[in-house]
Amino acid sequence: MSVRxxxxxLRKTDSDFVKRVAESGGEKILLCVQCGTCSGxxxxxxxxxxxxxxxxxxxxxxxxxxxxxxxxxxxxxTCYTCLERCPRGINVTDVILILRNLAVQAGFxxxxxxxxxxxxxRTGHAVPIIDKYKALRKELKLPELPPTTHSYPEALDEVRxxxxxxxxxxxxxxxx
Amino acid sequence: xxxxxxxxxxxxxxPNRYPGIEVAxxxxxxxxxxxxxxxxxxxxxxxxxxxxxxxxxxxxxxAARNLSISEGLGVDILTICNGCYxxxxxxxxxxxxxxxxxxxxxxxxxxxxxxxxxxxxxxxIAEVLYKDVGIEKIGSIIKKPLGLKVxxxxxxHILKPxxxxxxxxxxxxxxxxEMVEALGCESVQYKDRMLCCGAGxxxxxxxLDVSLDMTLEKLRNIHExxxxxxxxxxxxxxxxxxxxxxxxxxxxxxxYAIPVLHxxxxxxxxxxxxxxxxxxxxxxxxxxxxMKKIGA
Numbered sequence: 005m006s007v008r009x010x011x012x013x014l015r016k017t018d019s020d021f022v023k024r025v026a027e028s029g030g031e032k033i034l035l036c037v038q039c040g041t042c043s044g045x046x047x048x049x050x051x052x053x054x055x056x057x058x059x060x061x062x063x064x065x066x067x068x069x070x071x072x073x074x075x076x077x078x079x080x081x082t083c084y085t086c087l088e089r090c091p092r093g094i095n096v097t098d099v100i101l102i103l104r105n106l107a108v109q110a111g112f113x114x115x116x117x118x119x120x121x122x123x124x125x126r127t128g129h130a131v132p133i134i135d136k137y138k139a140l141r142k143e144l145k146l147p148e149l150p151p152t153t154h155s156y157p158e159a160l161d162e163v164r165x166x167x168x169x170x171x172x173x174x175x176x177x178x179x180x
Numbered sequence: 181x182x183x184x185x186x187x188x189x190x191x192x193x194x195p196n197r198y199p200g201i202e203v204a205x206x207x208x209x210x211x212x213x214x215x216x217x218x219x220x221x222x223x224x225x226x227x228x229x230x231x232x233x234x235x236x237x238x239x240x241x242x243a244a245r246n247l248s249i250s251e252g253l254g255v256d257i258l259t260i261c262n263g264c265y266x267x268x269x270x271x272x273x274x275x276x277x278x279x280x281x282x283x284x285x286x287x288x289x290x291x292x293x294x295x296x297x298x299x300x301x302x303x304x305i306a307e308v309l310y311k312d313v314g315i316e317k318i319g320s321i322i323k324k325p326l327g328l329k330v331x332x333x334x335x336x337h338i339l340k341p342x343x344x345x346x347x348x349x350x351x352x353x354x355x356x357x358e359m360v361e362a363l364g365c366e367s368v369q370y371k372d373r374m375l376c377c378g379a380g381x382x383x384x385x386x387x388l389d390v391s392l393d394m395t396l397e398k399l400r401n402i403h404e405x406x407x408x409x410x411x412x413x414x415x416x417x418x419x420x421x422x423x424x425x426x427x428x429x430x431x432x433x434x435x436y437a438i439p440v441l442h443x444x445x446x447x448x449x450x451x452x453x454x455x456x457x458x459x460x461x462x463x464x465x466x467x468x469x470x471m472k473k474i475g476a
Binding site for chain 1: 190193195196197199200202203218219220221222223224226227228229230231232233234235236237238241242245288289291292294336337341342350374375376378379380382383385386387390391393394397457458459462
């Protein structure tokens, strides 16, 4: 049986990366002892090759591109089991969310995630109303449209102006 | 018990996919002395799994906008959804712990003529029913003990992160079980009860196969319990289990027919509401057998 060796090329690591994660609220990952409790309780890790412990280790090592470009960080369902069970009290789920934010900034965003963001900017809802459910609402004696952005075009305009101010529209490549 | 007044935050999935849950909430609230006030112009919470993952400043700003609507009406905000609860509650906790983030958000909100002072609480219907209304009062409106076997699905964000919740244990909670028992039902145990439904974290949107695989594991375990139905307290879990069973049948060729109700619907039935008026017929998985069993 052969053992695959992996050599870490330090030229490919970014020593500032962990600093950025720490500054964004993930400073506790510096306490990680790689015990693997996070992976052990992870429902996504049960059925895929996603290993929370490995993502944290890669982030600590400064393997920025590997962490941010990998689909792994998008397999977390944010169930918070890892965060609750971490014996070092690391806010693991928050760290995954921070890594996702950094991934999106670096241009790594899944197409369906861009689409759901566009729904938000077009309607104010991630899951907007459709005709079938307008009819059902009416059947149930509710107004066809809920009293949300769906009923108030000026409220949708507020949502869009906020997204414009934070740069979210550009971030997701929103074209209207 | 006087003064249970809340801004009723609708979110997306309840009003736009399962309006029966909305009707049930609006009908049971006055029976229990809860006054619901509409929150005109609210948007998506915005969904924590997706928008918080993409850009936290945008997530915080849009959450603060929703919170400011309820604050403007002078009431705490109430949600029936674990996702909205997670989003609004975590944003609210962030504003308490990091006032500089609230200041920054208010800079953004200024442009649309709003501010959020951080003066209100975020509540979930399940914890309001348990803590503020109480089991005894719930029992007092029951016209018909239902006698059903119920598999309770808590979902994740109602209980976690526990640092910001303090409702019940995240590993072995009991409070929804108690509320189910108050309706004359038996809460059945099943394997891996606290497992996530698979919908959250942008997983349903971004990796449907993994998402449904998680749901399937839950469905298998719930099926083995011999339950009559599954009861949730979150429209997103609800959609994942109800519509998810159809998707699992089509894509994974595994067939389950476990009826799915939100707790407010189960409560409504026990309080004598007609299943039709609370939209139970609109579920994807047929509910006829359960309705027959309770004589509705």
